[in-house]
Amino acid sequence: MSLFLSRYSKLIHSASTITSLALIGNLFWLNSARAFDITFSNSGFESSLTDWGTIGDVNTIGSDLVQASNGDTGFINPLGGINQAIVTTGYQTINRIDDVDGSNSTLSFNQSTTTNPVDSDTITANNSVNDFQTQLGLNLYDLSIPRINGDTSTPRTSKEASAIYQDLTFTVTQSEVDAGNNAFEVSFNWAYLTNDGVSGDLGNQDYSFISIYDVTGGTDSTAKNIELLGDSNQSIIAPTASNNYSYGDTTYYDLSNPYTTSVTGLAAGDYTYRVSLGVVDVDNFGRSSALLIDNFSAKQVPFDFSPSAGLLVVAGIFGFKKILQKNDNNGNQVKE
Ligand SMILES: [Ca+2]
Ligand SMILES: [Ca+2]
Ligand SMILES: [Ca+2]
Ligand SMILES: [Ca+2]
Numbered sequence: 001m002s003l004f005l006s007r008y009s010k011l012i013h014s015a016s017t018i019t020s021l022a023l024i025g026n027l028f029w030l031n032s033a034r035a036f037d038i039t040f041s042n043s044g045f046e047s048s049l050t051d052w053g054t055i056g057d058v059n060t061i062g063s064d065l066v067q068a069s070n071g072d073t074g075f076i077n078p079l080g081g082i083n084q085a086i087v088t089t090g091y092q093t094i095n096r097i098d099d100v101d102g103s104n105s106t107l108s109f110n111q112s113t114t115t116n117p118v119d120s121d122t123i124t125a126n127n128s129v130n131d132f133q134t135q136l137g138l139n140l141y142d143l144s145i146p147r148i149n150g151d152t153s154t155p156r157t158s159k160e161a162s163a164i165y166q167d168l169t170f171t172v173t174q175s176e177v178d179a180g181n182n183a184f185e186v187s188f189n190w191a192y193l194t195n196d197g198v199s200g201d202l203g204n205q206d207y208s209f210i211s212i213y214d215v216t217g218g219t220d221s222t223a224k225n226i227e228l229l230g231d232s233n234q235s236i237i238a239p240t241a242s243n244n245y246s247y248g249d250t251t252y253y254d255l256s257n258p259y260t261t262s263v264t265g266l267a268a269g270d271y272t273y274r275v276s277l278g279v280v281d282v283d284n285f286g287r288s289s290a291l292l293i294d295n296f297s298a299k300q301v302p303f304d305f306s307p308s309a310g311l312l313v314v315a316g317i318f319g320f321k322k323i324l325q326k327n328d329n330n331g332n333q334v335k336e
Contacts, residue, residue, distance in 0.1 A: 005179075006068065006233065006317045008318050013108040013186060013310045016224070021048070027210070028092060031277055036170045036171055036172050036173070036176060036184075037170055037171070038168050038169075038170045038184060038266075038272040038298045038299065039168065039169050039170070039299065040166055040168055040296070040297075040298055041166075043296045043297055044078075044080055044081045044083070044294055044295055045060045045078075045081075045085045045293075045294060045295075046073040046081040046082065046083050047255075048060050048083065049085070049164075049336045051166065051295075052085070052164050052165065052166050053164070053165045053166065053167075054115075054162075054164055054165075055118055055132060055135050055161075055162055055163045055165070055278075056116065056117040056118045056120025056132070056160070056161060056163065057087065057088045057089070057091075057111055057112045057117050057162045058086070058087050058088075058111070058115070058162055058164050059086055059111040059112045060083045060084065060100070060163070061084060061086050061111065062077075062078060062082050062083060062084075063075065063077040063078060063082070064077065065243060066086065066111075066193065066244075066245070066290070067243070067245070067248075068193050068230050068244070068246070068247055068250075069239075069245070069246060070246065070247045070248060071201065073250060076191050076193070076248060076250060076253060077293045079253065079254075079255050079295055080255065080294065080295060083294075084288055084292055084293065084294040085164055085277075085292070085293040085294070086291070086292050086293075087162045087163060087164050087208075087277065087278060087279050087290060087291045087293070088109055088110060088111050088117070088162060088280055088288055088289065088290040088291075089117050089160060089161065089162060089206060089280065089281040089285075089288050089289050089290070090108065090109030090110040090117070090288035090290070091107075091110060091112070091117065091160075091285065092110045092113065092114075093107070093108050093110070093118055096285065097240055097286075098285065098288050099195055099238070099286070099287060099288050106219075107239055107241065108242045108243070109195070109239075109243060109245075109290065110288075111290070117160040117161055117162060117281065118131060118132050118162070119131045119134060119159075119160060119163065120132035120143055120158040120159060120160055120161040120280060120281075121134060121157060121158065121159055122140050122141055122144060122157045122158070125141070127239075128142050132161045132162075132163070135163075136163060136165070136211055136213075136274070136276050136278070137213050137274060138211065138213075138226075141157075142156025142211075143157075143158035143209075143226075143280055144156060144157045145163065145282060148165040149313065156202060156282055156283055156336060157283075158281065158290070159280075159281045159282065159283070159284060159285050160171060160280075160285055161278055161280040161281065162278060162279060162282045163276045163277060163278030163279075164276070164277050164278070164293065165274055165275060165276035166274075166275055166279070167215060167272050167273065168184070168186075168271075168272070168274075168275060168276075168298050169270075169271065169272045169273075170184070170270075170271055170300075171270050172266045172268050172269060172271065173268055173273070174268040176268075177261050177266070177267060177268050177328075180302070181300065181302065182264075182265065182266040182268075183262055183263060183264035183266065183290055183300070183302070184263055184266075184273075184276055184298060184299065184301060184332065185208075185261065185262040185296045185298070185299055185300075185301045186212070186260065186262075186296070186297070187258045187259065187260045187295075187296070187297045187298070188258060188259060188263060188277070188293055188294070188295055188296040188297070189231075189248045189251070189252055189253050189257075189258050189259065189294050189295045190208070190229055190230070190252050190253065190259055190277070190291055190292065190293050191249060191253035191291070192229060192230025192231070192248070192249040192279075192289070192290075192291055193247065193248045193249075193289065193290040193292065194198065194206055194230075194232040194247050194248075194287075194288075194289035194290070195236075195237075195239045195245055195246045195287045195288055195289065196232035196236065196281075196282075196287040196288075196289055197232045197233065197234045197236035197237070197247070197287075198215045198233050198234065198235065198236070199236070199283060200324070202283065204232050204233045204282075205231075205232045205281075205283050205287070206231065206232045206279065206281055206282050206289035207228055207231035207247070207279070207280055207282065207289075208230050208231070208278065208279045208280070208289070209226050209227060209229055209277075209278055209280070210226070210229060210261065210275065210276065211225065211226045211227075211274075211276045211278070212261070212263055212273055212274070212275050212276075213273065213274055214271060214272070214273055215273065215274045216270065216271060216272045225263070227261055228276075229252075229291065230249040230291070232247070232250075232287075232289060234247055236287065243299075245288075245289075245290065253292065253294075256293070258295065262279050262301060269273060275298070277291060277293055278291070279291045285292065
C-alpha cells in the first residue's frame with residue numbers, strides 16, 4: 001500500500017470509528033462500513049430476551065429483585081435501562097431442593113420459574129444433542145476442572161448449567177487481514193452471585209464463564225475459547241432468603257469497568273461466532289450460583305489502523321485474563 005493510500009485509509013477509519021461510537025446504545029448496531037460489520041442486537045436486554053438464545057434457567061429482571069448479602073453489595077440492579085439478564089444453576093424447588101436455610105425451609109433461586117438448568121455431566125450416555133456442552137458446541141470435558149491436588153486423571157465435573165448466547169456474523173476481507181485489522185472484541189458487564197464456595201480439599205466449586213467459538217467452521221474452527229469469569233472461592237454460607245445470595249462479585253458490574261476479550265488473527269472469510277455466557281454447578285447440583293449480564297457489545301479491533309499498535313492492544317487485553325484449564329476427551333488438561 002502506498003503512503004498516500006495508507007494515510008487515506010487511516011482517515012477513513014477514524015471517521016468510521018466516530019460514527020460507530022455515536023451509534024453505541026442503539027438496540028441494533030452495525031459497525032462502520034470501513035470495518036467489517038458485526039451484527040448483534042438487544043445489547044442491554046431492554047427488549048427482554050429477544051435475539052438471544054437461552055439454555056436452562058435464564059430471564060431478564062429489573063431493579064431490587066436479586067441481591068448478595070456480603071459486605072454492602074445489596075441489590076444488584078440494571079446498568080442503564082431497566083433490564084439485565086440473569087442466568088442461574090437454580091433448580092425449581094418443586095422438583096428438588098437446591099438451597100435451604102438453617103430451619104430447612106426451601107429457598108428459591110430459579111429465575112425463569114418455568115425452566116431448569118440442563119444436564120452438563122460427563123456421562124457419555126447423557127451427552128445428547130440436548131445437553132449443555134452439545135448446545136454450546138463444546139466437548140464433553142470442556143467444563144470440567146482439575147482437582148486441586150493435581151490429579152488430572154479424574155477431573156471434577158460439571159453437573160448442570162445454564163447459558164445465554166448470541167451469534168455474531170461478519171466478513172473479513174483480505175485487505176483487512178493485510179492491514180492487521182482482522183480481530184474482534186466483545187465487551188460486557190457481569191456480576192457473579194453464589195451460595196457455593198470452597199469444598200473441603202477440592203477447592204472452588206461453581207463458576208461462570210464466557211465461551212467463543214466459530215460456528216461456521218472456518219479457519220478458526222478448532223478454537224473454542226473458554227474464559228473463567230467469577231467463581232465460588234469463599235467459605236460456604238447458607239443463604240437466608242430467596243434471591244439473596246451469600247456472596248456477590250460486582251467488580252465488572254460497573255459502566256466504567258467493562259470486561260473485554262478478543263479473538264485475533266482471523267483469515268479472510270465469512271464468520272459466525274457464538275458468544276455464550278454461562279454458569280455451572282460443579283461437583284453436585286446444589287447451592288445455586290448466578291451470572292448477571294448487561295451492556296453487551298462487539299466491535300472490530302484494532303480501531304487504530306496501524307498493525308503494530310493493534311498488536312500491543314490485543315496483548316494487553318490477554319495479559320489480564322484468567323484462562324480456564326480445559327480437559328480433553330480423555331480427561332487430560334489441555335492449554336487453550
Ligand atoms: Ca440494560
Ligand atoms: Ca451430559
Ligand atoms: Ca443446581
Ligand atoms: Ca453449586
